[in-house]
Amino acid sequence: MYYYIYDNYLLEKKYQKTLAKIEGRLTDLNINGKIIKISAFKNLNKTINNDINNGVKTIVVVGNDKTLNQAINLIKNKKVIIGFIPLGPDNNLAKLFGIPEGEEACDIISARIIKDINLGIINEKQYFISYLELSGNDVYINCDDNYFINTNNKNNIVTVSNIYWGEYSNLPLQNNPGYLNLIIKNTEKSWFKPKKEYFSYFKADKIKINSDKSIPILLVDEKIILKTPIKIEITKDKLKLIVSKNRLIN
Numbered sequence: 001m002y003y004y005i006y007d008n009y010l011l012e013k014k015y016q017k018t019l020a021k022i023e024g025r026l027t028d029l030n031i032n033g034k035i036i037k038i039s040a041f042k043n044l045n046k047t048i049n050n051d052i053n054n055g056v057k058t059i060v061v062v063g064n065d066k067t068l069n070q071a072i073n074l075i076k077n078k079k080v081i082i083g084f085i086p087l088g089p090d091n092n093l094a095k096l097f098g099i100p101e102g103e104e105a106c107d108i109i110s111a112r113i114i115k116d117i118n119l120g121i122i123n124e125k126q127y128f129i130s131y132l133e134l135s136g137n138d139v140y141i142n143c144d145d146n147y148f149i150n151t152n153n154k155n156n157i158v159t160v161s162n163i164y165w166g167e168y169s170n171l172p173l174q175n176n177p178g179y180l181n182l183i184i185k186n187t188e189k190s191w192f193k194p195k196k197e198y199f200s201y202f203k204a205d206k207i208k209i210n211s212d213k214s215i216p217i218l219l220v221d222e223k224i225i226l227k228t229p230i231k232i233e234i235t236k237d238k239l240k241l242i243v244s245k246n247r248l249i250n
Contacts, residue, residue, distance in 0.1 A: 002026075002033030002083075002109075003048075003056045005071050007063030010087060011037070018087060018102050022062070025106040033060075038067065045074050052078055058242075059083070060109055064090045065130075069221040072119070072239065073127050083109040083242040093129060093221070096163065098244030108244050115249070116238040118178050120162035122219070123231055129239075131161035132232065134209070134217040139228075143182065143204035151184060159183040160207055160232050163249065179203045180234060207232045 004026075010019060026032040034056075036047060048059070052075075060083035061071045068084055075082075085105040086094035097115075099105050120128045135157045141149040151158060161181045182202040189195055209217070210229040217226040243249070 001056050001058070002031050003051055003059045004033060004035045005038055005044075005059065005061050005063075005067070006035060007038050007067040007088075010062065015087060019062075021103045022085060022087075022106060025103050026109075029106060029110040031106070031110055038063070038070065048075055049078075052080060057081060058109075060085060062087060064088050065093045065220075066090065066222045068093060069128060072129070076127055081112075081114060081240045081242060085109070090223070096130075096248050097241065098247035100244075109242055111242075111244075113243055113245060114240050115243045115247070117241045117249075118162055119235045119239055120160075120180065121233050121235050122226065124233075126219070126226075127235070128162065128219055128221045130163050130221050131159055132217050132219050132226070133157065133159050134215055134228075136211070136215050138212050139215065140210045141182065142208040142210075143202060144206050146204075149182075149184070149202070157185040157187075158209070159185070160209070162234065178234060179205055180207055180232060182207060205234055 006019075009015075023032065034051065036044065038044065058081045059071065059075060061068045062085045064086060072082065084094060084097065084099055086099055086101045091101065094101065099108050117129065122128065122132070137152050137156065139151040139156070139158060141151070141158070143149070159182070161183070180203065182204060184200040186198045186200075187195060188198065208229065208231045214227045217228065217230065218224075219226055
């Protein structure tokens with residue numbers, strides 16, 4: 001039994017034609033099912049739990065990165081399979097998992113190639129798929145309660161990733177290895193010399209970030225701002241996600 005969660009922004013007129021094609025294709029593939037809008041957010045958790053108890057095995061999220069991450073946080077710890085039909089802006093995760101936008105994604109759902117995905121968790125409550133990013137000096141980083149890093153340059157950019165496929169990744173970070181990647185980018189600037197960039201790489205199961213004053217941290221999946229101090233870990237349970245054979249992640 002399939003269950004579909006639509007983001008509220010898909011109610012806009014410009015998406016209606018594509019949604020109709022998606023629903024028609026799902027019917028052709030005999031994988032159509034109940035549709036619920038994320039606008040009913042307050043009651044969505046209860047509704048999903050009831051439907052899972054009544055036999056829902058696959059939940060398909062229709063929207064963007066933010067929609068997918070919100071849905072994962074609603075259904076955390078539930079033994080269901082997650083599908084994703086990307087539609088609209090901000091769909092970098094779909095590219096990572098090899099899922100085309102709109103109607104073509106229906107065939108990916110039907111093919112049911114299932115990948116176990118590690119998730120990061122922030123402060124033991126907020127799940128995420130990709131990474132967090134912050135900048136600033138006097139940031140204190142504790143890795144596995146084993147070693148400590150202090151960034152003391154305002155040009156530092158700190159990334160903590162579960163899956164990262166960014167511009168300066170020269171390590172196999174996109175293969176979701178089951179630990180957190182910590183990347184510290186330092187830019188050295190001088191009036192008389194070309195700009196230089198230096199990178200430091202670390203890995204850990206648990207990372208704590210603190211600072212003398214509260215510093216904003218961007219959670220990339222949902223485009224929301226968190227504040228220090230935070231604790232980031234890898235979850236023990238994995239998410240079962242429907243992906244494409246053309247995915248970037250192994």
